Amino acid sequence: MPRFTPQNAAEAAEIIARAAAGNQPLEIIAGASKRALGRPVASNDVLDISALRGIISYEPAELVLSVHAATPMSEIEAALSEHQQMLAFEPPDWRGLLGSGGEPTLGGVVACNQSGPRRVRAGAARDYFLGFSAINGWGESWKAGGKVVKNVTGYDMSKLQAGAFGTLSVLTEITLKVMPKPQTATTILLPSLAGEVAIALLSQALNTPYEISGAAHLPAVVARRSGVAAAAQGGAVTALRLEGHAPSVAFRVEAAEVLLGRGERLDAAQSAQFWREVGEVSPLLPAEGRVIWRLCPTPSAAPEVLQGISGAFASAEAYYDWGGGLIWLSLDAAAAGPDAGAAAVRGAMARAGGHATLIAAPAALRTAVPVFTPLPGPLEALARRVKQSFDLRGILNPGRIQEGH
Amino acid sequence: MILMPPPDQAVLARRTQIVADLRQIVPGDGVIDTEHERRAFECDGLTAYRQLPMVVVLPSTTAQIVGVLRYCTAHNVKVVPRGAGTSLSGGALPLEDGVLLGLGKFKRILEIDTANRCVVVQPGVTNLGITHAVQGLGLYYAPDPSSQIACTIGGNVAENSGGVHCLKYGLTTNNVIGIEMVTMDGEILRLGGKHFDSGGLDLLGVMVGSEGLLGVVTEVTVRVLPPPPGARALMIGFPTVEGSADCVADIIAAGIIPGGMEIMDRLAVEAAEAFVHAGYPLEAAALLIVELDGVAVEVDHLVALVEEIAQRHGATSCRASQSEAERLLFWAGRKAAFPAVGRLSPDYYCMDGTIPRRRIGYVLARITQMEQVYGLRVANVFHAGDGNLHPLILYNANIPGELERAEEFGNDILRLCVEVGGVLTGEHGVGIEKRDLMGTMFNETDLGQQQRLKCAFDPASLLNPGKVFPQLCNCAELGRVHVHGGQTRFPELPRF
Ligand SMILES: Cc1cc2nc3c(=O)[nH]c(=O)nc-3n(C[C@H](O)[C@H](O)[C@H](O)COP(=O)(O)OP(=O)(O)OC[C@H]3O[C@@H](n4cnc5c(N)ncnc54)[C@H](O)[C@@H]3O)c2cc1C
Ligand SMILES: Cc1cc2nc3c(=O)[nH]c(=O)nc-3n(C[C@H](O)[C@H](O)[C@H](O)COP(=O)(O)OP(=O)(O)OC[C@H]3O[C@@H](n4cnc5c(N)ncnc54)[C@H](O)[C@@H]3O)c2cc1C
Numbered sequence: 086m087p088r089f090t091p092q093n094a095a096e097a098a099e100i101i102a103r104a105a106a107g108n109q110p111l112e113i114i115a116g117a118s119k120r121a122l123g124r125p126v127a128s129n130d131v132l133d134i135s136a137l138r139g140i141i142s143y144e145p146a147e148l149v150l151s152v153h154a155a156t157p158m159s160e161i162e163a164a165l166s167e168h169q170q171m172l173a174f175e176p177p178d179w180r181g182l183l184g185s186g187g188e189p190t191l192g193g194v195v196a197c198n199q200s201g202p203r204r205v206r207a208g209a210a211r212d213y214f215l216g217f218s219a220i221n222g223w224g225e226s227w228k229a230g231g232k233v234v235k236n237v238t239g240y241d242m243s244k245l246q247a248g249a250f251g252t253l254s255v256l257t258e259i260t261l262k263v264m265p266k267p268q269t270a271t272t273i274l275l276p277s278l279a280g281e282v283a284i285a286l287l288s289q290a291l292n293t294p295y296e297i298s299g300a301a302h303l304p305a306v307v308a309r310r311s312g313v314a315a316a317a318q319g320g321a322v323t324a325l326r327l328e329g330h331a332p333s334v335a336f337r338v339e340a341a342e343v344l345l346g347r348g349e350r351l352d353a354a355q356s357a358q359f360w361r362e363v364g365e366v367s368p369l370l371p372a373e374g375r376v377i378w379r380l381c382p383t384p385s386a387a388p389e390v391l392q393g394i395s396g397a398f399a400s401a402e403a404y405y406d407w408g409g410g411l412i413w414l415s416l417d418a419a420a421a422g423p424d425a426g427a428a429a430v431r432g433a434m435a436r437a438g439g440h441a442t443l444i445a446a447p448a449a450l451r452t453a454v455p456v457f458t459p460l461p462g463p464l465e466a467l468a469r470r471v472k473q474s475f476d477l478r479g480i481l482n483p484g485r486i487q488e489g490h
Numbered sequence: 491m492i493l494m495p496p497p498d499q500a501v502l503a504r505r506t507q508i509v510a511d512l513r514q515i516v517p518g519d520g521v522i523d524t525e526h527e528r529r530a531f532e533c534d535g536l537t538a539y540r541q542l543p544m545v546v547v548l549p550s551t552t553a554q555i556v557g558v559l560r561y562c563t564a565h566n567v568k569v570v571p572r573g574a575g576t577s578l579s580g581g582a583l584p585l586e587d588g589v590l591l592g593l594g595k596f597k598r599i600l601e602i603d604t605a606n607r608c609v610v611v612q613p614g615v616t617n618l619g620i621t622h623a624v625q626g627l628g629l630y631y632a633p634d635p636s637s638q639i640a641c642t643i644g645g646n647v648a649e650n651s652g653g654v655h656c657l658k659y660g661l662t663t664n665n666v667i668g669i670e671m672v673t674m675d676g677e678i679l680r681l682g683g684k685h686f687d688s689g690g691l692d693l694l695g696v697m698v699g700s701e702g703l704l705g706v707v708t709e710v711t712v713r714v715l716p717p718p719p720g721a722r723a724l725m726i727g728f729p730t731v732e733g734s735a736d737c738v739a740d741i742i743a744a745g746i747i748p749g750g751m752e753i754m755d756r757l758a759v760e761a762a763e764a765f766v767h768a769g770y771p772l773e774a775a776a777l778l779i780v781e782l783d784g785v786a787v788e789v790d791h792l793v794a795l796v797e798e799i800a801q802r803h804g805a806t807s808c809r810a811s812q813s814e815a816e817r818l819l820f821w822a823g824r825k826a827a828f829p830a831v832g833r834l835s836p837d838y839y840c841m842d843g844t845i846p847r848r849r850i851g852y853v854l855a856r857i858t859q860m861e862q863v864y865g866l867r868v869a870n871v872f873h874a875g876d877g878n879l880h881p882l883i884l885y886n887a888n889i890p891g892e893l894e895r896a897e898e899f900g901n902d903i904l905r906l907c908v909e910v911g912g913v914l915t916g917e918h919g920v921g922i923e924k925r926d927l928m929g930t931m932f933n934e935t936d937l938g939q940q941q942r943l944k945c946a947f948d949p950a951s952l953l954n955p956g957k958v959f960p961q962l963c964n965c966a967e968l969g970r971v972h973v974h975g976g977q978t979r980f981p982e983l984p985r986f
Binding site: 204239240244265441 | 603604605606607628629649650652656657660661663664673677678679680681683684685686687688689690691692693694695696698699700704716717718719739740742743745746747784785786787788791792844845846847848873876877878911912913914915916917918919920924928931932935936937938939940942943944945946947958
């Protein structure tokens, strides 16, 4: 299988232009750590852009970072840490989840719009994506957005590229808004609540002005797998994270406990570990013999969705993040059957509103089952026209989101 | 002078028939035909440009919007959507041969969902109307453009409007989670909802800020938040503008994201002080207002930190509000800055570029030089946290040539913003105002890609044409052959 390794954006554009002329689709990879995410790409040729790396500019006081797209996350994290800054959307490392190696890159994170537990308060990757340079399916280099934190000049193309899984253009340069790292964090763990009670409580907490930046509920079987001793004591845990300046966190933790009940408190280090696990889905791992779904329902409907699915599959294991707005679900692959449980999962979601994505499953299943929630006809037609407006011949990651485009 | 596309004579010739047909779709008083009544819609907030629309249609149901758009597509009639008409960039400027589609009758709050912290509203609800609907429940809608009593959420979605608090709380795009829209061919689409993120392509993300060119928004779901429990403001005077800008940089570098952070220059301070008597330091070359919000311990803690940073940067005066009344007084001058400047001059022209903050000293010095060249004065107010400049160019429209001079001055300021690494518009949109400057930021390929996206939504280019892009495009051609630098690079092959 041919593999192209351009050393810069101009070479990458050249390769894509040639591929377009020859109608030869390309699979785009950077660190290849998320290659098993989405539908397998219908292509034998690989465009490996991992040489497009390095920080272009970083202005901590402007809150703006520009990098070549395949810059490793580790490099970005190190640069930001030096100035006590961070990517507020807390992108998780899914290598454990996807059973992959490779070096995660910012381009991959942005292309997959990957956000972690803080998303419930701070927003998603797309919300911090200010501008970019990219190459479309004709091999043309183009750009959109800007390198300042506030800009409405032209269509907001960044939003469209985030979460396009590389199907619209290959990102070559990325500019992000960064944020100060909170000075400290405390997590309150409330024990032994039932799912519906926990989601109602998380909703109540998110409706307070105490700036909750993590809101998860782990049922007993799942919580037991946590590496944080206080969370793994046997029962269910409902977790609330509060971050910020130390005096403020101390006050808000106390106020939240007065309102919601006393719990066990995790210090900053334990808190970091707990939420890393939540983001990385490690409480559902290892996933051998299982399929893993990611559900984004209307948050208040989450317990009902999960009840519906658990009714169909006794093997279901799951936990909630984002106050119920995210459910990580693991099913026994054999019990889930040839559709990986899609009919039951999407049936339960249909009543709640939202979408469900099949994340971890063998490639054959991810080809046979629609990985992303199928769209209603007119929307599907629009999505297809949008794809064509960037990549008429289907050169870039064809089939990754949907069969045929 | 900004030119609009030449009107379609064939459409103008059929005007009487078109009006009659539209009355079939929107009965009663929903079709406005008389010149006198159409006059009310001839401009938006960019009042220097006026155009009587061919006909005004004010539908009251989504089904009627579908009917109007289907009809217009079938008969090749252009459509311009309109909310409250407060756009400052001419986005809602009517077309001589177009239907002006007013969303003013879509005024209902459809659902308040506290469990999911969201509100579903019709597009004609005002920005402040949303907050009013939920404040009894201890919630509010965060983006707060200064026009919030008048502007509609539909217009906010189209413009991706900001406000004083958007560094911390985001623009419209960060607070809208779902919409219902109708495409030009009459298809009703739902994007997003009450859930997080989109399952596939983020079409909602690109609809926000699309300036009415991609679809008509008929319903909006917004995130609402519990308001911060308290806030205090600091009013800090500096001997130089650079000093105030450096102070802002250090506040952010210290890990503080204030709820609001505004700079006013001497002329703006003088005008505001004369108007509202807020006690602004008149000896200062620049006034910085910093608002810190959150729980009381946090606010007091941060006020002390900011005071210390301000002293380090040579502040000549620094006052922290001791009461809610005093906080509001500090803001009163800033909030009244536009009308206050309006008292200095018969007319003013408000610009909206964004720059990297570290270039503020240089940019203001260049603007001062340009004041000499153009013989016009400028007052500067500035969303300092995010580098969004609002230079107000003072002029008198009754003096022949002065409007044109003000416009040319404004264009030079925007070119300067781009030159120092910034952008043409931070929150007011491109509209017609900055349309012809798009080439300073984007090349032909960049704009071609944007226009191909437009074609995916509106292949006949009937929705708000003449806005945002300096040239109209022919979608049929873009779709069939791909033109590069005037040459056909690859003859088009069958699909895929
Ligand atoms: C602060 C932080 C620290 C992290 N630290 C680590 C860490 O230390 N170690 C670790 O392993 N993980 C870490 N991650 C994990 C990370 O979230 C993902 O696993 C990783 O980003 C995958 O990226 P990739 O480049 O390997 O994607 P790939 O698997 O190469 O690509 C994923 C998808 O994106 C597309 N794509 C990739 N690049 C582009 C592009 N330039 N343009 C268009 N489409 C593109 C691909 O075609 C594919 O569809 C960290 C995340 C964060 C936020
Ligand atoms: C005094 C004053 C202060 C202002 N302050 C601010 C500020 O602080 N921040 C800021 O960002 N802006 C500000 N603005 C600009 C303006 O208020 C905003 O751009 C606002 O969002 C426009 O809303 P509107 O309802 O008036 O829309 P209109 O002016 O009617 O329309 C604006 C654009 O939106 C489109 N549109 C309207 N409704 C729809 C719909 N339902 N579907 C599709 N397209 C639609 C129109 O076609 C047009 O292109 C200010 C304006 C004034 C006059």
